[in-house]
Amino acid sequence: MRLDKFLCESTDFTRSMARSALARGEITVNGEVVKRATYVVQDTDAVAWEGEPLAIIGLRHLMLNKPAGYECTNKTSQHPSVMDLLDVEKRERLHTVGRLDVDTTGLLLITDDGQWTHRVISPRHQTDKVYLATLAEPLPDDAVQRFADGMLLKHEDEAxxxxxxxxxxxxxxxxxVQEGKYHQIKRMFGALGNRVVTLHRERIGSVVLDPDLAPGESRYLTDAEVQSLGGMEPGETA
Structure with missing residues (x-):
């Protein structure tokens, strides 16, 4: 990786800011001042800015206990973004793995690993997503069977x-469920003549919302949790 790009990846520098810092002699590699933006940084190089060691931020995988009233977006809207709840560097690089509605709470995965996201949300991986719903009316006797049969929802061509x-x-x-169509669970209960009052996601695959996380709190996934959701299948390549 070029040194100017390394600086942008490891700091809040823009490319022009990185080149200015290089020109001022503020950047050292292995203790020696380097001013060339095109210098290729090796894995063994120790890069520092004014004596402070720098390192590339690796791929990150987090779980957030999403509270109600937050949107799964990076952009400013009528509601605050879930990204505002994170105290991490360069959070503008992060994205949510799928989305929860503004009023839906619970487990939300956030990452900057696009390949991992694809594997988590890919329909062919058939990842379970588990929600707890409270309803306005009692469930009808045939509710379990109708869910098991698959439903043709309004404005959909396929069940x-x-x-x-x-x-x-x-x-x-x-x-x-194993898919995530627009307002799917709310619409499924709506097809039963019912209304969802609250909806809370508890689990994605084998990853369960950490009970120690209060609403709005987050933590990094363990290596085992990351692998359980996004591990490659035999024969699959990145």
């Missing part, structure tokens, strides 16, 4: 994939 519905009590249910 959604079969979903698992676990009745917790007459107005509370746990739903497991």
């Amino acid at each position: 959604v994939l079969p979903a698992h519905l676990e009745v917790v009590d007459p107005t509370t249910a746990r739903v497991t």
Whole structure:
């Protein structure tokens, strides 16, 4: 990697700021001042800016306990962004792995690893997404079967994939789906003549929302959690 690009990746420098710092002799590599933007940084090189060691920010994978009232976006809107809840460097590089509605709470994955995101959300990987829903009205007796059969929702040409519905009590249910169509769960309950009052995502694949995270708090995924969701299949290449 070129030295000027390395500086941009490891600091808040723009390319012009990086070149200015180089020209002023503020950058050292292995203790020696280097002013050439085209210098190729090796893995073993120790790069510093005014004596402060610099390092590339690696790929990041986080879970957030999303509170209600936040949008899954990087852009300013009528609601605050979930990115505002993160205390990490260069958060503008991050994106959400799928989305939750403004009023939906719970497990949200955030990363800057595009290949990992693709593997998590790819329909062929059939990743379970588990939600707890509270409802305005009691569930009908045939609700479990209708979810299992797959439903043709309004404005859709094909039925959604079969979903698992676990009745917790007459107005509370746990739903497991493997896709994420627009407002899908709310629309599925709407097809039963019901309305979702609250919706909370508990799990994606084998990754469960950390019970120690209060709403608005986040943590990095463990290596095992990252691998469980985005590990490559045999024969698959990056």
